Amino acid sequence: MQRIVNAKTVKYSGQRIMVCGWVQTIRAHGKILFIDLRDQTGILQAVITPSIPNPEGIRKRKNSCYKLAQKLKPEWVVKFEGIIKQRPIGMQNPCIETGGVELAVENLKVLSKAKILPIPVFEIGKKEPTLEKRMNWRWLDLRKPEKQLIFRVWTVMEQTFGEYWISHGYIQIHSPKLMSVPSESGAEVFEVKYFDRKAYLSQSPQFYKQMAMAAGFEKVFEIGPVFRAEPSFTSRHATEFAGYDVEISFIESHQDVIQAEEEALVYVLTKIKQEFGKDIEKFYGRKIVIPKIPFPQLTMKEAKEILSKLKVKNKNNGDLSPEEEKKLSEFVRKREGHEFVFVTEYPIEVRPFYHMRLETNPKLTKSFDLLWNDLEITTGAQREHRYEILVRQAKEKGLKLESIKYYLNFFKYGCPPHGGFGLGPERMLMKIFNIRNIREITYLYRGVKRLRP
Numbered sequence: 001m002q003r004i005v006n007a008k009t010v011k012y013s014g015q016r017i018m019v020c021g022w023v024q025t026i027r028a029h030g031k032i033l034f035i036d037l038r039d040q041t042g043i044l045q046a047v048i049t050p051s052i053p054n055p056e057g058i059r060k061r062k063n064s065c066y067k068l069a070q071k072l073k074p075e076w077v078v079k080f081e082g083i084i085k086q087r088p089i090g091m092q093n094p095c096i097e098t099g100g101v102e103l104a105v106e107n108l109k110v111l112s113k114a115k116i117l118p119i120p121v122f123e124i125g126k127k128e129p130t131l132e133k134r135m136n137w138r139w140l141d142l143r144k145p146e147k148q149l150i151f152r153v154w155t156v157m158e159q160t161f162g163e164y165w166i167s168h169g170y171i172q173i174h175s176p177k178l179m180s181v182p183s184e185s186g187a188e189v190f191e192v193k194y195f196d197r198k199a200y201l202s203q204s205p206q207f208y209k210q211m212a213m214a215a216g217f218e219k220v221f222e223i224g225p226v227f228r229a230e231p232s233f234t235s236r237h238a239t240e241f242a243g244y245d246v247e248i249s250f251i252e253s254h255q256d257v258i259q260a261e262e263e264a265l266v267y268v269l270t271k272i273k274q275e276f277g278k279d280i281e282k283f284y285g286r287k288i289v290i291p292k293i294p295f296p297q298l299t300m301k302e303a304k305e306i307l308s309k310l311k312v313k314n315k316n317n318g319d320l321s322p323e324e325e326k327k328l329s330e331f332v333r334k335r336e337g338h339e340f341v342f343v344t345e346y347p348i349e350v351r352p353f354y355h356m357r358l359e360t361n362p363k364l365t366k367s368f369d370l371l372w373n374d375l376e377i378t379t380g381a382q383r384e385h386r387y388e389i390l391v392r393q394a395k396e397k398g399l400k401l402e403s404i405k406y407y408l409n410f411f412k413y414g415c416p417p418h419g420g421f422g423l424g425p426e427r428m429l430m431k432i433f434n435i436r437n438i439r440e441i442t443y444l445y446r447g448v449k450r451l452r453p
Contacts, residue, residue, distance in 0.1 A: 001081065007041035007097050012084045019044060019103060020111070022143065023076045024122050033069050037080065037103075040148065045087075045102040046080050052106055065108035075114035075121060075143075081107035131439060138444060138453060146283040150441060153276050154429060158223060160271045161244060164264050170219040170246070175208035177201060177225060181403050188229045190239075201227035204422060207407045209247035210354075210383060213418040214410040218249040231448055235437040236322075236375065236427065240446040247420035254356075254366040254382040257419040258342055261370065261378065262293045265340075272432065286434040289339055295370075296336045299345040303328055318347040326374040333373075339431075344368040353397040354390060356382040356419075366419070372431045380421025387411040 001018045009017065021039035028034075033048040048069040051060040072078065082105040093099030119137045120126035121144060128134075134141040141147060162172070178199045182189045190201040205222050212220045226243040248260060272280075273288040280286050298306070304314060307324050310331065315321045320328065320343065332341040345364045348357060355365040367381035384390045390411055394401060401408065429441045439445040444453065 003079075005041045006037065006039045006044040009044055009084050009098055009103065010101050013086055013101060014084065016081065016083055017103070018079060018081045019046075020079045021077070023072050023074055023078055025074065026072055033066075035069070035072065035105075037078070038143075038145075042097050042145075044098045045093075046082070046105050047102050048105045048108070052104070063106065065105060068108055068110070069105070072110075073114060074123075075117060076110060077112040077114075079109040079111055080105045131437065135439060135445060135450065136453070142443075149276065149279055149283060150429060150433060151443065153272060153280070153432065154425065156275055157268055157272060157425065157428070157432075158244075160268045161264065162221075162223070164267045165219075165221040165246070168219070170221045171212070171217050173205075173208070173212055173217070173220050173222050174224065175202070175205040175222060177227070179207075180406075190227050190229045203228055204243070205245050206354075206422075207410075209245055209420055210407075210415075210418065211410050213247055213249050213385075214413070214415040218416075219247070221246045233448060234322075235439075236430075238426070238438055238442060238446055239448065241438075241442065242425050244423040244425055245420065246423075247418060249416040249418045251382060251417055251419050254344070254368055254380065254419055257380050257382065257421055258297075258344075258368060259294070261380065261421055261423070262291075262295055266291060266293060269432075280433060284433045284435070286432070288432065291338060291340050295340040295342055296332050296338050297342040297344055297368075298328070298332075300343055300347065300364075301345065303343050306331055316350075318350040320369075320376075322374075325371050325376060329371050329374040339373050341371050342368050343371065351381065353393040353399060354383050356384045357393075368421075370421075370423075372428070375427055375431060377427045377431065378421050378423045380419065382417070382419035385411060385415045385417050 003020050004012060004017045006019060006021065009019065019037060021037045024036040024038040024043065026033065026035050031050050035046040035048065037044045037046050048063065048066055050063055050066050052063045053060055080103060082103045084101050085104055087100055087102050117140060119129045119134060119140055121140055166172070178194065179202050180199060182200050182203060189203060192199050192201060204226060205224065209220060209222065222245045224243060225240060227240050229239065230237055246260065248257060251257060269288060269290055273290060277288050280288060300318065303320065304317065307314065307327060310327055312324055312327045329341060332338055344367065345358065346367045347364055351365045351367050355367050358364045358366060365381060369376050370378035384393060387408065391401065391408065394404060426438050426441045430436070430438060435441060
């Protein structure tokens, strides 16, 4: 008999089916056992009685699985066979998809027993353990439907970004994650032994996205891991995370890149709201708002002037602290009614050597960050594609040309004007669910003090 997932059992009223899942709760009403069976798609109520009707319907017969059912414990993995029946009107539960039906169990098989749980999964009244303890037992923590919702949304988000980019002529690439030189700066890299020499885990596919521009790909995207050896313990940083990267040729300025990101984000958020908006609001109280295009923009200079008027301490003239990001986002939400704001024209001191500089002010770059409800989710820019200027800017930053000679070679033989951005899906999900800690969003978090499980 083929297994039917819980969410589809409503289509099988009156039929004999098989279901599998985890025992979530067990309730005894007299001699009748009510068991909530959980699988990936939802909860199904199973009913087990001491006796069941004969097929002929003349008299009842003993239910052979009843004695075993009395021994079931929460989180045991089981297989049930039985008849799907309509629940009485007064007993239906509109809060769950299968609330109108129940399974009258006639056969039961225990697939796996569970020991006493180190953390509660569905025990009502139990105080939730600390985040650190839940991270130690992450696979148990993830059994909760609200946790699995995060990764169902992530799956659709990634698929929808890919659909959007592919439908707009982008080519997907997979750049190497072992590199001979650091992809950003040398301060935050993981060094690994690579046979008889050193290698570095990639901090970004930046160099190889630009190589694709020189190769004539014109528009590319990549979805892959990113490694940052940052000794940070904040709620927004991790040492390994996912990255969505885009690069586009034949642009006029960074504004073309900004427009491309705006359109992609609206497309993706619309899809997420359509498929999961109700569940996100039910479990997390967050209403997904589809942003209007164009998003608000402020130059770094304008942002600092606003923050000064708001009496927010300026810790760095060329960048924004978490507190400044929060206050600036609050200001934009109040003034513009918008959850997003682009901050543009970062000074050269805080940007990489390959960012193109403004013609009107060479001390500033054609770059941007995107803030979403207090949190930076994107960094982007127009890149410098002219070989001589790129060499000069690398020297100004104190870089040794020998260490980046292969990168510089990309620009010797004709490379179009181009730019792109890197977006952090974990941070995006933090804003979708209004969750403050990246550890809750990450499947298995990696940080300075966490390499397990």
